[in-house]
Amino acid sequence: MSKKILILAGDGVGPEITREARKLLDALVDAGDLALEIELGAFGGAAIDEHGVPLPDASLELAREADAVLLGAVGGPKWEAIERVRRPEQGLLALRAELGVFANLRPAVLYPGLEAASTLRPEVVQGLDIMIVRELTGGIYFGEPRGITENAEGEREGRNTLIYSEGEIERICRVAFEIAAKRNGRVCSVDKANVLEATELWRTVATEVGVGYPEISLSHMYVDNAGMQLAREPRQFDVMVTSNLFGDILSDLAAMLTGSIGMLPSASLDANNKGVYEAIHGSAPDIAGKGIANPLATLLSVAMMLRYSLEASELADQVEAAVSTVLKQGLCTADIMSSGCREVGTAEMGDAVIAAL
Ligand code: IPM
Numbered sequence: 001m002s003k004k005i006l007i008l009a010g011d012g013v014g015p016e017i018t019r020e021a022r023k024l025l026d027a028l029v030d031a032g033d034l035a036l037e038i039e040l041g042a043f044g045g046a047a048i049d050e051h052g053v054p055l056p057d058a059s060l061e062l063a064r065e066a067d068a069v070l071l072g073a074v075g076g077p078k079w080e081a082i083e084r085v086r087r088p089e090q091g092l093l094a095l096r097a098e099l100g101v102f103a104n105l106r107p108a109v110l111y112p113g114l115e116a117a118s119t120l121r122p123e124v125v126q127g128l129d130i131m132i133v134r135e136l137t138g139g140i141y142f143g144e145p146r147g148i149t150e151n152a153e154g155e156r157e158g159r160n161t162l163i164y165s166e167g168e169i170e171r172i173c174r175v176a177f178e179i180a181a182k183r184n185g186r187v188c189s190v191d192k193a194n195v196l197e198a199t200e201l202w203r204t205v206a207t208e209v210g211v212g213y214p215e216i217s218l219s220h221m222y223v224d225n226a227g228m229q230l231a232r233e234p235r236q237f238d239v240m241v242t243s244n245l246f247g248d249i250l251s252d253l254a255a256m257l258t259g260s261i262g263m264l265p266s267a268s269l270d271a272n273n274k275g276v277y278e279a280i281h282g283s284a285p286d287i288a289g290k291g292i293a294n295p296l297a298t299l300l301s302v303a304m305m306l307r308y309s310l311e312a313s314e315l316a317d318q319v320e321a322a323v324s325t326v327l328k329q330g331l332c333t334a335d336i337m338s339s340g341c342r343e344v345g346t347a348e349m350g351d352a353v354i355a356a357l
């Protein structure tokens with residue numbers, strides 16, 4: 001049965017990296033490995049320019065109908081002055097909320113050969129393989145009340161609300177435990193339970209869920225310590241599960257351990273494994289249109305899409321292996337350059353991965 005995919009290229013380097021993803025998907029279809037219907041939609045700043053909003057109804061409708069959505073990137077200086085509710089980033093948050101993709105999987109894997117690209121010593125990061133499971137549709141990103149108002153003294157006051165229900169914590173913890181069961185059997189739940197009640201509940205519920213997974217070892221860590229431990233000895237972690245805001249911060253930190261944020265994919269899944277897939281890097285306006293952006297994070301996001309939403313895990317393995325092969329051949333985009341590498345652009349890197357398949 002043919003599956004429906006929506007590509008939302010968005011802004012900055014989004015169009016050029018999703019072009020490589022499209023090439024890869026077309027190659028899999030041509031090889032007879034996959035049957036796909038691919039649609040394109042307007043999103044982010046590009047959609048603001050064209051339709052006045054970052055997530056037009058037509059794009060949301062296509063996203064609802066699709067089995068999986070592949071995102072490029074959103075945002076850029078051009079749209080930073082617009083009022084908050086109409087900015088490109090709001091389109092991304094609305095898409096996550098509307099599709100209910102609460103489970104954000106952000107693997108931080110150091111590919112052999114890229115040890116020198118990390119700012120940490122090679123012996124600290126060699127073989128690194130962490131999975132960060134970030135709650136994506138709740139917490140302080142979405143909590144009400146929120147806003148900037150004036151208090152009784154006539155002073156401006158900014159307010160956001162950190163709120164998690166038991167059910168929200170439980171379902172994201174389950175995702176983390178299930179993933180750990182297929183990996184190394186360890187979950188570290190990250191909170192700030194010494195200060196924040198909402199995360200005290202997080203710790204309690206994580207512990208309760210853990211009772212149902214006796215084969216998984218569960219530990220808890222305060223987020224400040226977790227940041228330190230990621231920089232100190234990152235290989236102690238297998239699966240980390242945490243709230244929306246903490247996950248946002250820790251996943252950028254973990255990304256940098258692997259040498260380049262240009263390498264890391266992500267999947268955001270709902271309860272039925274419908275997903276939104278995107279590189280975790282942003283729109284990189286400084287290099288947009290130059291043909292030098294690293295497409296590997298997006299190609300690895302396609303691999304995650306194959307695995308989680310398209311029931312094609314063998315193809316996912318093949319795409320990941322092809323990426324490894326290309327890196328072993330010494331091909332590098334500018335962001336992962338080190339001595340002994342041959343520098344290639346976005347399209348050449350995409351072609352090399354397809355050739356290695
Ligand atoms: C991410 C990004 C987004 C987030 C922004 C662009 C809204 O930083 O996906 O990590 O904060 O979730």
Ligand code: MG
Pocket residue numbers: 248249252
């Ligand atoms: Mg982020």
